Amino acid sequence: MKKTLSCSPEHALYLKRIKKKSAIVQVARAGLLIALLGIWELIAGLQLVDPFIISSPSRIAVMIADLASDGSLFYHIGTTLWETLVGFVIAVALGTGIALLLWWSETMRRVLEPYIVVLNSLPKIALGPCIIIWFGSGSASIVFMTILVAIIVVIMNMLSGFMATDKNKILLLESMGASKLQILQKLVIPSAIPEFIGVLKISVGMAWIGSVMGEYIASKAGLGYLIVYGGQVMRLDLVMASTFILCVLAAGMYAVVALAEKLLVKK
Amino acid sequence: MNEHQTGPLLEFKDVSLTYHTKTGETLAAEHMSFSVSEGEFVAVIGPSGCGKTTVLSLAAGLLKPSSGEVLVYGKPPARGAEYLGYMLQKDELFPWRNVESNIVLPLEIKKMNTPERRKQALALAEKYGLGGFLKHLPDQLSGGMRQRAALIRTLAAKPEILLLDEPFSALDYQTRLTVCDDVYNIIRSEKKTAILVTHDISEAISVADRILVLSARPARVTASHKLGFGSTVPLKRRESPQFSGWFETLWRELNA
Numbered sequence: 001m002k003k004t005l006s007c008s009p010e011h012a013l014y015l016k017r018i019k020k021k022s023a024i025v026q027v028a029r030a031g032l033l034i035a036l037l038g039i040w041e042l043i044a045g046l047q048l049v050d051p052f053i054i055s056s057p058s059r060i061a062v063m064i065a066d067l068a069s070d071g072s073l074f075y076h077i078g079t080t081l082w083e084t085l086v087g088f089v090i091a092v093a094l095g096t097g098i099a100l101l102l103w104w105s106e107t108m109r110r111v112l113e114p115y116i117v118v119l120n121s122l123p124k125i126a127l128g129p130c131i132i133i134w135f136g137s138g139s140a141s142i143v144f145m146t147i148l149v150a151i152i153v154v155i156m157n158m159l160s161g162f163m164a165t166d167k168n169k170i171l172l173l174e175s176m177g178a179s180k181l182q183i184l185q186k187l188v189i190p191s192a193i194p195e196f197i198g199v200l201k202i203s204v205g206m207a208w209i210g211s212v213m214g215e216y217i218a219s220k221a222g223l224g225y226l227i228v229y230g231g232q233v234m235r236l237d238l239v240m241a242s243t244f245i246l247c248v249l250a251a252g253m254y255a256v257v258a259l260a261e262k263l264l265v266k267k
Numbered sequence: 268m269n270e271h272q273t274g275p276l277l278e279f280k281d282v283s284l285t286y287h288t289k290t291g292e293t294l295a296a297e298h299m300s301f302s303v304s305e306g307e308f309v310a311v312i313g314p315s316g317c318g319k320t321t322v323l324s325l326a327a328g329l330l331k332p333s334s335g336e337v338l339v340y341g342k343p344p345a346r347g348a349e350y351l352g353y354m355l356q357k358d359e360l361f362p363w364r365n366v367e368s369n370i371v372l373p374l375e376i377k378k379m380n381t382p383e384r385r386k387q388a389l390a391l392a393e394k395y396g397l398g399g400f401l402k403h404l405p406d407q408l409s410g411g412m413r414q415r416a417a418l419i420r421t422l423a424a425k426p427e428i429l430l431l432d433e434p435f436s437a438l439d440y441q442t443r444l445t446v447c448d449d450v451y452n453i454i455r456s457e458k459k460t461a462i463l464v465t466h467d468i469s470e471a472i473s474v475a476d477r478i479l480v481l482s483a484r485p486a487r488v489t490a491s492h493k494l495g496f497g498s499t500v501p502l503k504r505r506e507s508p509q510f511s512g513w514f515e516t517l518w519r520e521l522n523a
Contacts, residue, residue: 168356168359169359169361171355172355174329175327175329175346175347175353175430176347177346177348177376177377186361186372186376190363191361193363
């Protein structure tokens with residue numbers, strides 16, 4: 001607070017205005033959520049629409065409490081979270097590695113380009129039956145699906161990041177007699193770090209898509225499993241509760257990546 | 268390197284170069300011959316797009332001539348040879364490295380990052396006024412300071428010959444004049460041989476001992492002028508009465 005004391009009154013006013021504006025945004029955000037939940041609860045409570053079909057915030061809360069009390073909630077969260085994280089980490093590591101290889105060899109890049117394009121546009125769910133047959137109906141299938149969904153985005157974005165390395169800086173290193181490996185270490189990788197962070201953000205979302213999709217087609221546990229199961233037995237409370245938890249988890253994981261960005265970029 | 272010092276330091280012997288692209292081939296340089304002796308500051312001027320940069324790429328061993336010979340110390344130059352320092356139009360400092368680690372970059376690349384070489388490079392930075400900025404990131408430096416850091420980086424590996432590719436053109440006019448003086452003084456006091464490529468006639472006159480004029484593509488050497496300013500600094504040269512005379516001569520030759 002000492003900072004505000006040392007600045008001019010005009011600047012203080014300016015800072016105050018900015019603060020006020022961001023406070024308004026925060027309040028409006030929270031308000032919108034509360035209003036939506038309130039309307040939902042009201043519609044369900046007054047039986048305007050059958051709560052059996054649309055569920056309601058209070059029923060969701062009860063459902064979550066039920067699931068938590070017998071411990072199954074944490075089992076399902078743990079399952080999905082683990083599958084997503086493993087898939088995400090493998091996809092990012094492997095995808096970045098493949099992108100590096102493609103950067104290194106122009107021939108390989110040109111050979112593989114059409115395959116990557118086709119694989120990118122292919123709806124990965126189409127491979128569902130094959131994946132179940134190959135990997136069984138357990139975590140292996142789901143992790144594989146997660147990798148499949150996330151990795152193409154990682155490869156394409158990282159490759160374009162590597163390829164966008166400043167040509168003049170490459171020339172500079174070449175004039176110093178740098179080897180290709182040195183150019184990679186000293187220039188290409190460090191200059192692609194912002195791209196890498198962007199890729200992390202995108203692929204976190206992709207990993208969630210992959211893992212839930214995987215659980216839809218083959219699983220005995222996990223939030224995706226709960227959603228499918230809830231749908232089959234017409235328990236909308238269960239579907240909504242699982243979806244809500246997914247939202248929270250996905251947002252949390254994104255926040256972790258955003259935090260990692262802050263730490264990395266500060267350097 | 269005494270065995271080489273009988274002839275000129277750098278020599279182009281009847282050099283021709285053809286660029287190949289998918290759409291065809293371009294003759295960039297044709298029968299180019301000239302030499303640069305030790306300690307000389309040579310400026311190369313020519314109409315834009317005539318292949319001035321090609322001259323430096325050939326001298327640095329980044330390109331091989333299609334015919335003829337490029338000789339440095341009597342031998343074809345090797346890419347990244349210790350005796351060559353290349354300086355580009357923009358400073359190309361790596362923004363994630365501080366000034367110090369930018370300056371020692373050539374030492375890292377050339378695998379001679381010994382404490383002793385490091386100390387020498389940093390002493391150079393100290394000597395030319397970058398001492399207080401070693402831990403700064405390039406973004407915190409002014410354009411002139413950045414270019415100076417780029418020059419110190421070029422000098423870090425102790426090259427004998429500096430190849431300068433329009434090193435001032437990315438700066439605003441005011442900064443350009445002072446940085447030009449700066450660079451000139453540093454190169455002179457470090458007793459380096461330099462080849463400066465530029466499209467700016469007055470810049471060439473203000474720094475060079477000798478000016479080579481290139482023709483439009485394919486580039487040939489059409490004239491070579493010894494200026495005779497001695498060691499007068501660039502800003503003083505600009506005030507000299509000979510300056511406008513040279514300017515006019517070169518202007519006419521470029522537009523011939």
